[in-house]
Amino acid sequence: MRRYYLSKLGQALVTIALVVLVVFTLLRFMPTTGYFTKEEFREMDDVAKNAYLRSIGVLDPTLVQLKNFLVKLSHGDLGRSMTLYPKSQIKDILSDKIKYSVMFNAFSWIVSAFIGMPLGIAMAKNKGGPIDSAGTAYVVAVRSIPSIIIHFFVQVYVSRLFNLPMLFYIDNPRSWILPTISLSLGSIAGYAIWLRRYIVDEENKDYIKFARVKGLSQNYIMVRHVFRNAIVPIAINFPSDFLLLISGSLIIEGLYSIPGMGGLLIKSIQALDNNLVQILVLMFSTLSVFGVFLGDIFVSFVDPRIKLTDSPE
Amino acid sequence: MADPAHGAKNFGTIRNVVxxxxxxxxxxxxxxxxxxxxKTRDEVVASFGETVGVKALDRYTLEYTLTGPTPYLLSYVCLELFLPIEQEFIDQVGEDFGTSKENLLYCGGYYIxxxxRDKLVVMAKNEHYWDxxxxxxxxxxxxxxxxxVSGVELFQRGQVATTRLTSEELSTIKSTEWEDYVYLADKTLTTYWFIYNFESRNPEFQAAIQNLNFRKALYTGIDAVTLSAIWEPEDPEFFCRYTLLPEGCMFDENGMDYTDYPGLVDYKNNPPYDAELAREYMDKAIEELCDADGNIIGVTPGTKVDMLPIAEFTSDGKLPIDILYTCGSSETEMKHALLVKEMLTNNLGSENVNVILGFSNISFSDEVWALDNWDLVHDSYGFRYxxxxxxxxxxxxxxxxxxxxYEVPEFDALVEKANEIYTINERYAAFAEAELWMLDNAMIKPYMTGGGSYRMTRVVPYTTPEGYFGMVSYKFKGAVIQDTPVTKAQHAQLRKEYEEALAELAGK
Incomplete structure (x- = not known):
């Protein structure tokens, strides 16, 4: 088992190193003209352009920049943003933003799991019945109507109906309600439909039919057999979901004016903010890779039949 | 700021004045x-006090020594580049300057x-402000x-004092009570214009653009109102501008606007678009540029024009004249380009011009400016002082x-002469003569102002400091907020009173 973990850990570290190296190198291929507006590009003479580029540190050779990046990183210095938040410490930017994304994603996760899973179970138990139909209608509506329309509807009309704030304010908990609802709508549907599907699949299997014939109660079968098997494909994503709580939602954070992580990577790429892009890529790739790694481990606890090695130690 | 290590991008604006x-x-x-x-870097930095014409005479007095007479200095010093800062403070905060509210200095009516971050900036009244x-x-x-959409909704709920509206958002409140509160914000100093590549690698255009009648055909053949309607369908004329420099921001000693100087005023008030005239100019240009068989004089047939990644084509040396119109690839830019092509093809004749559209995908600077891949582009420039x-x-x-x-020695001489005149009326007259030369010779085609948008507000117009230069949009001294949104009628009335007050001031 230990060997398996070490091997997986090694693979994870190599993957992260490769991702960072590739992104770092690709960023250096971006033309430096992107750092200037059209007017600046023509208005500034070469001396001024060079001075600016030197001031943001992009004139050094790639290897020198990589060395500086790694040395600083090893001292816990994430560096400074170059263009998106000029000169601001990246650690300050992230600490300002991560808390909001974590907060809303955690709320949404809890709401989605507590509504989506019972809904999925209820739909499966009442397959073909009114709850199933209503649940399916909800899932189809959420999946088929463009999300931006639903979010606008929630923000403008629901806020009007219940007199809730349209924008988020940290000191006003009532303003947290609508963003949480908006963030949860899709994942409630996701949890519900997948859980329903897995449960229905399991229920049709022979061992369940046999258990029923044996005279076990429906609830016992559901909890001890069906749910435990059905949760496995969903549970594998729990660690990733948890680690990636820090990644915000581009649309919803924008809509409710939540200053979180949503869209930060896209904005930093557009602004050619190499320093910020590197840190974000490093952070997200690390969390994603470890999310998968932990998912494997977690699922082996949820379902003891799953072994991570060919033969038991 | 004067140290290149700090990378101030707009430093060039003041570099040669001080x-x-x-x-x-x-x-x-x-x-x-x-x-x-x-010399070493430290020696140069240490010499700042002796070599550069900036000196703090005492706690409240800063003295600038200029390179020469600068009659426009007052509009110049309100640029943020001239804001003074205490050296001791800069030394203390170093690279962190401006990265937080604590690492800034304040001297105005408000402080942060x-x-x-990315959410809210609250500015509080500065109790130490002199006024x-x-x-x-x-x-x-x-x-x-x-x-x-959220902005409009928040305004309607009374939760924000001002909001902007796009044309689409405006259409959603048409025929509602809110329509009466929408007003069109003022134009900005930015001017949009078309420019021509006089050294194009496309031999047909390169030959044609030297011809005055061809330039005048382009000048009169593009309808600014139609193009302005892309951004402003409700009132496109409002945003058209036919002079190179903006109106309403430079007044002489008699209060006369620079753009009302003789000659310029005719351009300012008369839209140049005239399809028939454009065709006449084009016909004259063809007579001068081509032989009887429609061959463009001086152009070798079969020249390959390599303007990749924008376009690649072969010049046949005959009519129609190939014109590569290059623009960005946003939806608006493409719409703009299609309209320009349509206008030129219809008004100058498809037998005379062949407009090739080229779109830059990633970086206009890299794909177009750096490689010189264009014949005709539209562009915009701000106006700083x-x-x-x-x-x-x-x-x-x-x-x-x-x-x-282009090479315009006549214009250069006129500008040089104007730069040597320091009495405002004469200076403006001399510059107006120079600008007139550019317009008469159709070297550049101005067509639209920048900015301007629909707005709704509860801030009573003209209660805050007005002006065009520096950071005027952030000035709130004297601002009055009323409970109800400002109506169109109230806005028009206040604008009238403001203009009358300006005229009265000018008269005095």
Whole structure:
């Protein structure tokens, strides 16, 4: 088992190193003209352009920049943003933003799991019945109507109906309600439909039919057999979901004016903010890779039949 | 700021006005580039006090020594580049300057009391401000509202004092009570214009653009109103501008607007678009440019024009004249390009011109400017201080905005002469003569102003400081907020009173 973990850990570290190296190198291929507006590009003479580029540190050779990046990183210095938040410490930017994304994603996760899973179970138990139909209608509506329309509807009309704030304010908990609802709508549907599907699949299997014939109660079968098997494909994503709580939602954070992580990577790429892009890529790739790694481990606890090695130690 | 290591992008605006500043900057830049100029970096930095014409005489007095007479200085010093800062403070905060509310210095009517990144900036009244009695609003909240629809809804709920509306958002409140509160914000100083590549690698266009009648055909054949309607379908004429320099921001000693000077005023008030006239100019141009068989004189047939990644084509040396119109690839830019092509093809004749559209995908600077891949582009420029030299100096033969690579010694001489005149009326007259030369010769085609948008507000118009230069949009001294939104009628009435007051001031 230990060997398996070490091997997986090694693979994870190599993957992260490769991702960072590739992104770092690709960023250096971006033309430096992107750092200037059209007017600046023509208005500034070469001396001024060079001075600016030197001031943001992009004139050094790639290897020198990589060395500086790694040395600083090893001292816990994430560096400074170059263009998106000029000169601001990246650690300050992230600490300002991560808390909001974590907060809303955690709320949404809890709401989605507590509504989506019972809904999925209820739909499966009442397959073909009114709850199933209503649940399916909800899932189809959420999946088929463009999300931006639903979010606008929630923000403008629901806020009007219940007199809730349209924008988020940290000191006003009532303003947290609508963003949480908006963030949860899709994942409630996701949890519900997948859980329903897995449960229905399991229920049709022979061992369940046999258990029923044996005279076990429906609830016992559901909890001890069906749910435990059905949760496995969903549970594998729990660690990733948890680690990636820090990644915000581009649309919803924008809509409710939540200053979180949503869209930060896209904005930093557009602004050619190499320093910020590197840190974000490093952070997200690390969390994603470890999310998968932990998912494997977690699922082996949820379902003891799953072994991570060919033969038991 | 004068140190190239700090990378101030807009430093070029003031570099040549303050005595010794350019030398100081270039000395340091040379040292940073590894050149030996006989001095060390520390020596140059230490010499700032002696070499650069900026001196703090006492706690409240700053003295600038200029390179020469600068009659427009007052509009110039309100640029943020001139804001003074205490050296001791800079030394203390170093690279962290401006990265938080604590690492800034304040001397105006407000200071930042709260700064929530990407969310909210709260500015509180500065009780130490010299004119604090005229600071009417105790605090100002600048809040990020990412979406226009939310902005309008928040305004309707009374939760924000002002909002902007796009044309689409305007259409949603048409025929509702809110329509009466929408007004069109003023134009900005930015001018949009078409420029031509006089050194194009496309031999047909290169030959044609030297011809005055061809340039006048382009000048009269593009309808500014139709193009302006892309951005402003409700009132496109409002945003058209037919002079190179903006109106309403430079007044002479008699209160006369620079753009009302003889000659210029005719351009200002008369839209040049005239399809018939354009065709006449084109016919004359064809007579002068082509032989009887429609061959363009001086152009070798079969020349391959390599303007990749924008376009690649072979010039046949015959009519129609190929024109490569290059623009960005946004939806608006494409719409704009299609309209320009339609207008030129219809008005100048498809037998005379063949407009090829080229779109840059990633970087206009790299794909178009750097590689010279264009014949015709539309572009815009800001106007930074209240003197015609601000932009006319930049479009001379050696000017930084002369991407057209034209040679205009007559214009250069007129600008040079105007730059040597320091009495405002004569100076404006001389610059107007120079601008007129450019327009008469159709070297550039101005067509639209920048900015302008529909707005709704509860801030009573003209209660805040007005002006065009510096950071006027952030000035709130004297601002009055009313409970109900400002109506169109109220806005028009206040505008009238403001203009009358201006006229009265000018009269005095």
């Amino acid at each position: 005595k010794g500043l350019a030398d100081y900057y270039y000395d340091l830049a040379d040292i940073d580039d590894g050149k030996d100029i006989g 009391s709260e700064w929530d 604090k009695d005229h600071i009417t609003l105790k605090s100002l909240n600048f809040e990020a509202v990412a979406d226009g 209240g003197d015609p030299s601000a932009n006319l100096n930049r479009i001379t033969t050696d000017g930084t905005l002369n991407d057209s690579e």
